[in-house]
Amino acid sequence: MTAAAALKQPAVKTALSVDKVAMHFGGLVAISDMTFSVGEGEIVSLIGPNGAGKTTAFNVVTGFLTPTHGDVTYRGQSLRGMKPQAIADLGLIRTFQRTSVFPNDTVYDNVLIGLHRRGRVGVLPSVLGLPRVRRLEAELKQKAAELVEWVGLGRRADDLAGSLSYGEQRLVGVALALAAEPSMLLLDEPVSGMNASETHTFVQLIRKIRDRGITILLVEHDMPMVMSVSDRIVVLNYGRIIAEGTPDVIRNDPAVIEAYLGQGVKHA
Amino acid sequence: MKLLLSIVVVAALAAVPLWLSDPYLLNALITTGIFVIGAMSLNLLLGFTGQLSLGHIAFFGIGAYVSALTSLGFSVSLPFGLHVVHEPWPPLAGFAIAVLVSGLCGYLVGRLSFRVRGAYFVIVTISFAEVVRLVALNWVELTQGPLALTSIPPMQVGFPGLGEFVFRTKLHNYYLVLGVAVACYLLIARLVRSHVGRAMRGLMENETLAVSIGIDVTKTLTLAAVVSAGICGGAGSLYAHYIKIIDPEVFAFINTVTMVIMVITGGKGTLAGPVVGGLIFGLMPVALRPVMAPEAQWIAYGSALIVILFIMPRGIVPALMQWFPRMKPVTAPGFAKRGVEESA
Numbered sequence: 001m002t003a004a005a006a007l008k009q010p011a012v013k014t015a016l017s018v019d020k021v022a023m024h025f026g027g028l029v030a031i032s033d034m035t036f037s038v039g040e041g042e043i044v045s046l047i048g049p050n051g052a053g054k055t056t057a058f059n060v061v062t063g064f065l066t067p068t069h070g071d072v073t074y075r076g077q078s079l080r081g082m083k084p085q086a087i088a089d090l091g092l093i094r095t096f097q098r099t100s101v102f103p104n105d106t107v108y109d110n111v112l113i114g115l116h117r118r119g120r121v122g123v124l125p126s127v128l129g130l131p132r133v134r135r136l137e138a139e140l141k142q143k144a145a146e147l148v149e150w151v152g153l154g155r156r157a158d159d160l161a162g163s164l165s166y167g168e169q170r171l172v173g174v175a176l177a178l179a180a181e182p183s184m185l186l187l188d189e190p191v192s193g194m195n196a197s198e199t200h201t202f203v204q205l206i207r208k209i210r211d212r213g214i215t216i217l218l219v220e221h222d223m224p225m226v227m228s229v230s231d232r233i234v235v236l237n238y239g240r241i242i243a244e245g246t247p248d249v250i251r252n253d254p255a256v257i258e259a260y261l262g263q264g265v266k267h268a
Numbered sequence: 269m270k271l272l273l274s275i276v277v278v279a280a281l282a283a284v285p286l287w288l289s290d291p292y293l294l295n296a297l298i299t300t301g302i303f304v305i306g307a308m309s310l311n312l313l314l315g316f317t318g319q320l321s322l323g324h325i326a327f328f329g330i331g332a333y334v335s336a337l338t339s340l341g342f343s344v345s346l347p348f349g350l351h352v353v354h355e356p357w358p359p360l361a362g363f364a365i366a367v368l369v370s371g372l373c374g375y376l377v378g379r380l381s382f383r384v385r386g387a388y389f390v391i392v393t394i395s396f397a398e399v400v401r402l403v404a405l406n407w408v409e410l411t412q413g414p415l416a417l418t419s420i421p422p423m424q425v426g427f428p429g430l431g432e433f434v435f436r437t438k439l440h441n442y443y444l445v446l447g448v449a450v451a452c453y454l455l456i457a458r459l460v461r462s463h464v465g466r467a468m469r470g471l472m473e474n475e476t477l478a479v480s481i482g483i484d485v486t487k488t489l490t491l492a493a494v495v496s497a498g499i500c501g502g503a504g505s506l507y508a509h510y511i512k513i514i515d516p517e518v519f520a521f522i523n524t525v526t527m528v529i530m531v532i533t534g535g536k537g538t539l540a541g542p543v544v545g546g547l548i549f550g551l552m553p554v555a556l557r558p559v560m561a562p563e564a565q566w567i568a569y570g571s572a573l574i575v576i577l578f579i580m581p582r583g584i585v586p587a588l589m590q591w592f593p594r595m596k597p598v599t600a601p602g603f604a605k606r607g608v609e610e611s612a
């Protein structure tokens with residue numbers, strides 16, 4: 001842990017803290033003794049070579065995996081034993097490295113499904129079409145259309161999500177996640193499959209998301225992008241944190257250089 | 269456009285008895301209609317959540333037996349010297365209780381199997397249907413076993429101030445079934461377009477993603493199972509009070525297969541699919557009977573199935589939607605277009 005990181009941390013309230021987490025798959029140790037935290041409103045990146053355990057860390061934090069050891073806490077609440085949907089209800093929302101869309105629905109309908117948390121009403125009132133439900137539905141439709149515009153997919157609203165380019169699908173994934181009203185967003189390689197200009201736009205989108213007060217934990221292989229957008233960076237290698245700090249610190253960290261030169265940065 | 273077509277179809281169906289008076293054909297329409305309701309309920313699970321219930325007829329049969337027993341009354345001895353006597357209640361109460369009991373069974377089956385889902389659900393539903401059939405066959409004191417429950421009273425509805433209406437004739441029952449079918453269609457349409465329907469769709473398309481945005485798998489699927497089973501039980505009740513005699517044969521596996529065929533050929537996951545598939549495969553035997561020997565009928569039935577699925581693998585309704593894109597909003601399973609108010 002670097003001095004800069006240690007100095008920076010007390011300034012913000014902690015949103016997420018990962019405490020001595022280990023994840024074993026049989027004999028394979030995907031993560032060992034991982035400890036880091038993300039402050040409210042921060043943009044933190046989790047980087048590392050392929051197979052370092054980044055996605056596994058996301059799966060642990062969002063309840064898709066139960067850690068072998070250790071604890072994850074979000075806003076003071078332990079997530080131990082919680083199901084993914086319950087964790088989502090705390091406002092902790094993620095995207096996925098691979099498919100992060102409902103392929104057979106339009107972009108607009110994808111976002112509408114994403115608004116599930118906001119749209120929850122009793123079955124009976126919605127089947128009866130009570131005025132309250134109709135108002136809510138109208139509000140959701142409005143909200144979905146706005147979000148689609150907001151991420152820059154307005155022209156694609158009525159196309160099937162599965163028919164979009166890989167980069168556009170990533171955007172749908174982000175819009176969907178935003179629809180779930182996160183207080184913290186975990187993005188797993190959001191710009192893979194995007195070209196340079198799409199990536200550039202996406203960086204601005206991430207900043208806009210943060211400006212909405214949403215804390216961000218980012219996994220990404222695109223180093224220039226990570227360096228430009230992150231407040232802090234956590235570097236994983238073979239399931240261990242080998243460095244943590246601001247982009248400037250990480251850039252010059254010998255252990256990080258060693259890890260990347262040793263393996264080469266693969267663009268997954 | 270959508271509303272217009274729906275009204276035209278319902279009006280056309282309502283007008284059928286005006287020109288068709290052959291009791292044999294009317295009978296075929298009524299039983300087909302009842303099976304269409306069953307197929308619609310199956311479609312709610314199969315088409316909108318992706319869960320295949322291969323014991324769906326169990327809910328139908330339970331509805332039929334519960335409704336019949338409620339309106340006939342019964343007297344059974346239970347273990348520990350308990351003796352239960354039930355006096356006959358009106359058939360309408362039988363219908364309501366049939367829906368509730370079937371829905372409850374749907375809940376139990378769903379709870380039991382949706383943790384694992386997929387093949388597990390298929391097996392649990394098949395086993396459930398077989399167990400219920402064996403109970404109906406062997407609990408002779410309650411169900412008369414293979415001797416069948418007979419003299420089931422016709423459906424009867426009381427109107428305050430106007431007295432009772434008894435659905436005695438085929439004509440009455442035709443309109444009863446049509447009315448219930450339309451109500452179920454609207455119920456399912458509302459449900460799948462609601463936020464619950466969106467949750468079901470999300471789960472079917474990408475479960476991991478759905479869960480990650482806060483959709484509760486077990487709750488959503490169980491709800492679909494309850495509604496589906498309840499509707500199917502209601503169809504069973506209509507059947508019992510129309511046919512007036514039921515025996516354990518109602519639980520035959522072929523009846524579930526028939527419903528599955530109706531859903532698949534019509535187009536699972538579309539609202540109109542089970543209606544289209546149901547009418548075709550419900551009425552085909554009637555159309556074929558005068559012109560073919562029984563064995564040939566089965567061959568024709570099977571051939572029709574193969575041909576339809578060969579030309580239109582996703583079913584008739586989705587194929588029509590593809591060929592006539594302008595018709596799309598008519599049966600689209602998705603949600604209302606932006607800004608356009610739905611009048612399902």
Ligand SMILES: Nc1ncnc2c1ncn2[C@@H]1O[C@H](COP(=O)(O)OP(=O)(O)OP(=O)(O)O)[C@@H](O)[C@H]1O
Nearest residue numbers: 025028030049050051052053054055056057097268
């Ligand atoms: N469910 C699982 N069962 C067994 N092994 C797993 C499982 N999930 C991940 N692993 C293993 O854990 C290790 C870390 O994988 P993980 O997906 O977290 O890496 P990553 O850092 O996200 O890599 P990438 O950059 O390629 O996405 C890998 O060796 C992987 O094979």
Ligand SMILES: [Mg+2]
Nearest residue numbers: 054055056097
């Ligand atoms: Mg990964």
